[in-house]
Amino acid sequence: MPQLCSKEKKLKRSIVRLAGIPLYIHWSFWLLIIWIVISNVRKGTDAVHIGWSLVFIALIFVCVVLHELGHALTARRFGIGTKSIVLLPIGGVANIEKIPDNPKQELWITVMGPAVNLLLALILFPFIHADITNAAQLEELAIVSSRTLVFNVFAVNVFMLLFNLIPAFPMDGGRILRATAAFFTSWKKATRIATIVGNLIAVVFIVAGVLNMNLMLSLIGLFVIFAAQSELRYATTKSVLEHFKVKDALITNYYQLSSHDPLNEAARLLLSTQSKKFVVIDQGSPAGIIGHEQIIKALAEGNAAAPVSAYMQTNLSKTEAEESLQKVYDQLMRSEESTMIVETNGQFAGIIDLENIRELIALQAGNNG
Numbered sequence: 001m002p003q004l005c006s007k008e009k010k011l012k013r014s015i016v017r018l019a020g021i022p023l024y025i026h027w028s029f030w031l032l033i034i035w036i037v038i039s040n041v042r043k044g045t046d047a048v049h050i051g052w053s054l055v056f057i058a059l060i061f062v063c064v065v066l067h068e069l070g071h072a073l074t075a076r077r078f079g080i081g082t083k084s085i086v087l088l089p090i091g092g093v094a095n096i097e098k099i100p101d102n103p104k105q106e107l108w109i110t111v112m113g114p115a116v117n118l119l120l121a122l123i124l125f126p127f128i129h130a131d132i133t134n135a136a137q138l139e140e141l142a143i144v145s146s147r148t149l150v151f152n153v154f155a156v157n158v159f160m161l162l163f164n165l166i167p168a169f170p171m172d173g174g175r176i177l178r179a180t181a182a183f184f185t186s187w188k189k190a191t192r193i194a195t196i197v198g199n200l201i202a203v204v205f206i207v208a209g210v211l212n213m214n215l216m217l218s219l220i221g222l223f224v225i226f227a228a229q230s231e232l233r234y235a236t237t238k239s240v241l242e243h244f245k246v247k248d249a250l251i252t253n254y255y256q257l258s259s260h261d262p263l264n265e266a267a268r269l270l271l272s273t274q275s276k277k278f279v280v281i282d283q284g285s286p287a288g289i290i291g292h293e294q295i296i297k298a299l300a301e302g303n304a305a306a307p308v309s310a311y312m313q314t315n316l317s318k319t320e321a322e323e324s325l326q327k328v329y330d331q332l333m334r335s336e337e338s339t340m341i342v343e344t345n346g347q348f349a350g351i352i353d354l355e356n357i358r359e360l361i362a363l364q365a366g367n368n369g
């Protein structure tokens with residue numbers, strides 16, 4: 001599934017880069033693998049067959065990655081980068097840098113994931129040497145061996161195709177539904193429609209899971225409800241921010257320090273004001289920002305007398321006061337930093353901070369009920 005990337009501060013090192021995109025494996029992906037091995041052992045499968053199961057798992061892994069590359073490479077065609085691909089037990093996630101405003105592009109990016117599974121299934125189909133219409137044989141086929149491997153990889157692709165077409169976020173089907181609805185109505189309304197359908201499906205999953213004592217099904221249902229909430233929140237944010245520019249959330253009332261000021265001066269400001277971040281000015285222009293974290297670090301290292309310039313954050317990103325607030329919000333969400341320097345015609349005008357943008361979103365959302 002393609003997903004908007006969120007702040008990924010402590011992702012472990014990627015195992016490999018594919019087409020320049022780092023690939024990460026979420027710890028819970030290994031749970032799926034352990035579950036497959038355990039269920040095989042419980043069925044009394046011998047070592048040779050468990051070996052085949054591991055080959056099968058590796059192939060599932062390849063199919064999931066190809067599915068995500070389907071999304072990522074289509075996004076790239078529209079000039080949208082992918083920060084990472086993460087493998088989860090319910091599939092993979094391609095963290096794309098932004099959801100395109102054009103529903104046609106969202107539709108293409110989303111459809112190309114399941115399309116990869118369809119293609120793989122079509123390629124594998126002629127190589128299945130078994131009668132898959134015979135129910136008695138199907139049970140035998142479920143045991144992975146040299147004879148049934150192709151069938152099992154085929155079945156996984158059919159499953160991935162169908163599962164991803166369920167019209168509920170975070171599955172691709174949810175995005176396909178939203179993008180299709182967005183041809184007829186606003187993006188925000190289309191998101192609302194898709195979340196309502198998603199929630200109805202989630203309820204069916206949860207109830208069916210409880211009735212059939214299938215914990216996995218209930219969990220997927222809960223997961224779908226959370227995903228719908230987060231999509232709706234993002235759509236609200238996006239629709240609020242569209243109407244604003246950076247200057248509307250510009251912070252002009254901030255505390256300044258000079259780069260020669262000692263850190264205990266910064267610590268004094270931290271205690272005597274409600275600000276947690278201070279702009280460090282050097283010869284009239286901003287040289288950096290020093291915040292709560294850096295001040296605490298400096299004091300812990302016993303450097304209260306050192307100049308703030310030794311601990312401040314430098315290399316701050318800059319933006320223009322006339323820039324779209326939506327664009328800057330997306331940039332800040334993706335980056336490690338939460339503050340940017342704002343300029344008007346090349347002159348320092350103030351700072352913009354993620355927390356302030358969130359305040360603006362909350363105020364506007366409050367106003368609009």
Ligand SMILES: [Zn+2]
Pocket residue numbers: 001002067068071113114164172
């Ligand atoms: Zn997908």
